[in-house]
Amino acid sequence: MDRIETQASGGCQCGAVRYHVSAVLDTSHICHCRMCQKAAGNFFIALIGVPRDAIGWTRGTPAWFNSSDKAARGFCRDCGTPLAYDYFESKHINLTTGSFDDPSLFPPQVQFGLEGQLSLFEDLPIKGEGTTEETMSELVGAIKASNHQHPDHDTEAWPR
Numbered sequence: 498m499d500r501i502e503t504q505a506s507g508g509c510q511c512g513a514v515r516y517h518v519s520a521v522l523d524t525s526h527i528c529h530c531r532m533c534q535k536a537a538g539n540f541f542i543a544l545i546g547v548p549r550d551a552i553g554w555t556r557g558t559p560a561w562f563n564s565s566d567k568a569a570r571g572f573c574r575d576c577g578t579p580l581a582y583d584y585f586e587s588k589h590i591n592l593t594t595g596s597f598d599d600p601s602l603f604p605p606q607v608q609f610g611l612e613g614q615l616s617l618f619e620d621l622p623i624k625g626e627g628t629t630e631e632t633m634s635e636l637v638g639a640i641k642a643s644n645h646q647h648p649d650h651d652t653e654a655w656p657r
Contacts, residue, residue, distance in 0.1 A: 498522045498589075500548060507597035508556070509573035509580060512647030512655035515556035516580075522546035522589055525603040529618070530610030536570045537579055540615055543594035544582055545603045552590065555651065598649040 500520050508515035524546035533542040559571030559580050571581030582591040594600045608614070647655055 498524055498546065500551075503602070505597055505599070505602060506555070506651050507592065508647060509576050509578035509596065510646050511573060511576035511578075512652065513557045513575040514554065514559055514573045514578075514580060515647075515651065516552055516592070517555050517651075518547050518552050518592070520548055520551035521603065522548065523606065524589075524591075525594060525605050526607045526609055527605045528610040529608065529612075529614035531613045532564060533582075533610060534613060536564065536582070537593075540618065541608075541610075542579065542582075543600075543605055544591040545594050546587075546589040546591050548589050552592070556655070598651075 499522065501523060502520050504517075504519060505521070506515065506517045522545070525543075526545070527541045527543045529541045534540060536542060557573075560574035561569045561571050561583075563569045567586070568582060568584045570579065571583065572579050578596060579593050580596050581593065584591075594603050594605070597603065645656070
């Protein structure tokens, strides 16, 4: 695994937990295993390795659930956003790629846990139907007016 120096921030949906990383590993991946599916509440989880010395929690800290005797899952205790997977014996921690302010910086390079991969993801046949504003236009204004989601950048204080 190669260490890649970078500067990136991220955090949970409500802003109670924020982090900054100064390096990542070339391990950006998605995992289809059943444990990751349940932890993400989704079909798979996207993760990237971060050396332990390259992460700093800049606001709050995650709550942790020991998903096994070997690993724990970090999440925001306020909004529930999955943030981390920590295999205790590893020299790095995995952060959820979607919790970064710009997840496009770390596209998945490989897939793991293929025993749990749903067959529909072998060849994704779903056609795009448009943007949120195009498909849910009647709700967009109300959602924007009452949005409690932390913006995709660091803030001095939160909530507003």
